[in-house]
Each structure stands twice: as C-alpha cells, then as structure tokens.
Amino acid sequence: MRAAVLREHGEPLDVTDVPAPTLDSEGVVVDVEACGICRSDWHAWMGHGEWADDNVEPGQILGHEPAGRVVEVGDRVETIREGDRVALPFNLACGSCGYCRTGHGNVCTGAHPHALGFEQTAQGAFAEQVHLPSADYNAIRLPAGVTSRDVAALGCRFMTAYNALEARAGLRAGEWVAIHGCGGVGLSAIQVANALGARVVAVDVRESALDVADELGADVLVDAADADVVESVRDATDGGAHVSVDALGVAETCRNSVRCVRPRGTHVQVGLTTAAERGEVSLPTDWMTRHEVSFVGARGMPPTSAPDLLSLLASDTVDPGSLVTKEVSLDEVPERLAAMTDYDTVGVEVMTM
Structure with a gap:
C-alpha cells in the first residue's frame, strides 16, 4: 500500500x-477513506515532544484522525464486522485496565496503550489502510448518513474539544468560555460550546481565523495582535x-487563558507546547490559589463517550464539515503539513482517498 512516512524531522x-498492516486477533484493518491533517501531526513531524518522552521516531506513518470501512476482522473480535464504517480514536486503549473499565x-x-500515528506499534492513517487494535473497545461505529470526510474533520479536534468542555470543565448553558487560538481544535470548541448553550469569546491574531469564528457563532472576537487579551475578555x-x-x-496563550478566568473558574490546557516552551510554562500560582482557579488538561476523548x-x-448540532477548507490527496499531505x-492554513484540511 502507499503511505506518507516520516524519514527525517522537518x-x-x-x-x-x-x-x-498486519491483522491481530483482537483488531481490524480499515480502508482509509479520509484522515484529518492536525497540528499534532505537525508537532510530530517537527520532532517536538522529547521533553515529555513523546518524540516520534523516523519510519513512522503519521495521521491520527481517520475514518473508513473495515475490510479484515480478527478472529477474537465480537462486535465489529467486515463492511462496518468506523472512526478511530488516536488514544488507542487496551479496553481492560481500571481506567478503561471506568470510561477513561x-x-x-x-x-498496550498506543497513540495512533505517533508510535511504531501504532502506524498511522496517512495511508491506504490502517490497523485498529482492541477493536471491540476502540472502534467507533458511524451513524448512517455521516460521511467519512466529516468524521475525519471531527477527528481528535472535536473529540478533544468535547472532552475538554463537557467532561473536564463541566461547561454549562449560559456560561462564558474563552477560546485562545482559532485553529482546528479552537474552532471545534466554538461549535461544541454553542451546542452546550455557552457564550463564546474567540481570541486569535489572524483576521481570517476570527472571521471563521464569527461565522461559527462566537459572541465576541478579540484580535490578540491589537488588544490586551486579558482585559478584553x-x-x-x-x-x-x-x-x-x-x-x-504557547506560553503567552496559556498564561492569558489562565488570567482570563473569573474566581473559581477553570482553565483547560489542550494545546501542546513547542520547542520554545519544551513542555513547561510558568504560571501565576499565587493568584490562582487566591482565586481558586482550576487548571486541568484534556487529551482526546474516551471511546466510550463517542456516542x-x-x-x-x-x-446537525455540530457540523465538522463546515470547518473543512481543503480536501487533498495523499500525495499532497507533505506540503500541507509543512x-x-x-x-498558513485556515480551518481544517482533510486527506480524502
């Protein structure tokens, strides 16, 4: 099969x-119909993550937001059948440990936890086919009428946004949420916040990104290139x-986000740091203590929350397809990642086969 392989960082x-891919007894092989191109792929391509023991090695097939059709099924798989249309979470799980059994x-x-597209044991989906282990737990069956393109746009960005706002922060109707960075996951968070009945402040330095945020229903737009972000929010x-x-x-958006919350508010860290931060950002901890500000992280979404x-x-409460600004071929993936x-990208770009 053909695939886009990391040979050298950058x-x-x-x-x-x-x-x-080789089928195992508890897994399935999926013909990839679409796969989102995510900033996490870019981090992997650039060689970021060594500071968190998360550096992707050469030889890796990237791509972690796929959807497609099952073409091979392991002999111990009970719930997935050949021909099923599925999405794959990037945070692949064993399905049997304490966290899996309790919905996390x-x-x-x-x-054998794996990160799809980031580890040699879990080759990714910038390819014609991809293997999904522990399919009974990990496979996400797609509803009729939902396209693989839209599910690829849903990808880790909507999954992470939903987990971040609904599960980790407990965002409620009528509350204010500030979204710092209107890339794929930020725009997804705007849609999820709207679905939860919240009011949204969108923050970015790019006019084009803020225009999309406005179209998606953000209540307030803050141009971080011209305004004091904390004061504006x-x-x-x-x-x-x-x-x-x-x-x-990045350090600036993280600290701005923390400073934007009201007393007893919650900051959610979704974005991964770059080589400038190397995984660590200094925070106003005394101020956070005084105002009982919570700082939580959000990584993907448990497969059990997918329904x-x-x-x-x-x-149609959320519409990931509306974020797709470009469909590209497998051959175009290297250029779009760069x-x-x-x-130099707006919204979500998706590889379609």
Missing part, C-alpha cells in the same frame, strides 16, 4: 509503498470567563 514526508480509556495505563464577560481554553500551546458526540453530529509551520 523534511517532507516520503509518500511511498510500504507493507500493508483516553488515559489508559494497560498493557474580562470586560466582555463581566469579570472573567467561567472556562478558558488554550487551544494553541454522545456522534449524536450531536447526526442531529504549511502549518507559518500558520
């Missing part, structure tokens, strides 16, 4: 022939957001 991915498979600590929300999300992962998110998709270096 160098164009090599689109070439590689062996097809996204932080699985079992015998506090003024717009009458004292601070109930929830604030750093969807970018709730897919029900929003099936009912375009993220200078933030």
Whole structure:
C-alpha cells in the first residue's frame, strides 16, 4: 500500500509503498477513506515532544484522525464486522485496565496503550489502510448518513474539544468560555460550546481565523495582535470567563487563558507546547490559589463517550464539515503539513482517498 512516512524531522514526508498492516486477533484493518491533517501531526513531524518522552521516531506513518470501512476482522473480535464504517480514536486503549473499565480509556495505563500515528506499534492513517487494535473497545461505529470526510474533520479536534468542555470543565448553558487560538481544535470548541448553550469569546491574531469564528457563532472576537487579551475578555464577560481554553500551546496563550478566568473558574490546557516552551510554562500560582482557579488538561476523548458526540453530529448540532477548507490527496499531505509551520492554513484540511 502507499503511505506518507516520516524519514527525517522537518523534511517532507516520503509518500511511498510500504507493507500493508498486519491483522491481530483482537483488531481490524480499515480502508482509509479520509484522515484529518492536525497540528499534532505537525508537532510530530517537527520532532517536538522529547521533553515529555513523546518524540516520534523516523519510519513512522503519521495521521491520527481517520475514518473508513473495515475490510479484515480478527478472529477474537465480537462486535465489529467486515463492511462496518468506523472512526478511530488516536488514544488507542487496551479496553481492560481500571481506567478503561471506568470510561477513561483516553488515559489508559494497560498493557498496550498506543497513540495512533505517533508510535511504531501504532502506524498511522496517512495511508491506504490502517490497523485498529482492541477493536471491540476502540472502534467507533458511524451513524448512517455521516460521511467519512466529516468524521475525519471531527477527528481528535472535536473529540478533544468535547472532552475538554463537557467532561473536564463541566461547561454549562449560559456560561462564558474563552477560546485562545482559532485553529482546528479552537474552532471545534466554538461549535461544541454553542451546542452546550455557552457564550463564546474567540481570541486569535489572524483576521481570517476570527472571521471563521464569527461565522461559527462566537459572541465576541478579540484580535490578540491589537488588544490586551486579558482585559478584553474580562470586560466582555463581566469579570472573567467561567472556562478558558488554550487551544494553541504557547506560553503567552496559556498564561492569558489562565488570567482570563473569573474566581473559581477553570482553565483547560489542550494545546501542546513547542520547542520554545519544551513542555513547561510558568504560571501565576499565587493568584490562582487566591482565586481558586482550576487548571486541568484534556487529551482526546474516551471511546466510550463517542456516542454522545456522534449524536450531536447526526442531529446537525455540530457540523465538522463546515470547518473543512481543503480536501487533498495523499500525495499532497507533505506540503500541507509543512504549511502549518507559518500558520498558513485556515480551518481544517482533510486527506480524502
């Protein structure tokens, strides 16, 4: 099969022939119909993550937001059949450890947790086929009428946004949420916040990104290139957001997000840091203590939560397809990944086969 392979960090991915995935007894092989191109792929391509023992090695097939059709089924799989249309979570889980059994498979600590597209044991989906282990637990069956393209746009960005706002922050109707960074996950968070009945402040330095945020229903737009972000958010929300999300992962957006929340508010860290931060950001801890500000992280979404998110998709409450600005071929993936270096992408780009 053909796949886009990481040969050297920062160098164009090599689109070439590689062996097809090998089926295991508890897994399935999926024909990839679509796969989102995510900033996390860019981090992996650039070689970021060594500071968190999370550096992706050369030889890896990237791509962690796929949807497609099952073409092979392991002999111990009970619930998935050949021909089923499925999405794959990037945070693959064992399905049997304590975290998996209690609905938190996204932080699985079992015998073989994998991050799809980021580890040699879990080759990714910038390819014609991909293998899904522990399919009975990990496979996300798609509702009728939902396209693979839209599910690829749903990808880790909507899953992470939903987990961040609904589960980790407990965002409620009528509350204010500030979204710092209107890339794929930030724009997804705007849609999820709207679905939850919250009011949204969108923050970015790019006019084009803020235009999309406006189209998606953000109540307030803050151009961080021209405004004092913290003051602007506090003024717009009458004292601070109930929830604030750093969807970018640089020190400035993280600290701005923390400072934007009102007393007893919650900051959610979604964006991964770059080589400038190397995984660590200094925070106003005394101020956070005084005002009882919570700082929580959000990583993907447990597969067990997928039915709730897919029900929003099936009912048109969220529309990931509206974020898709470009569909590209497998051969174009290396170029589009490189375009993220200078933030030369808007919305979501999706590889379709």
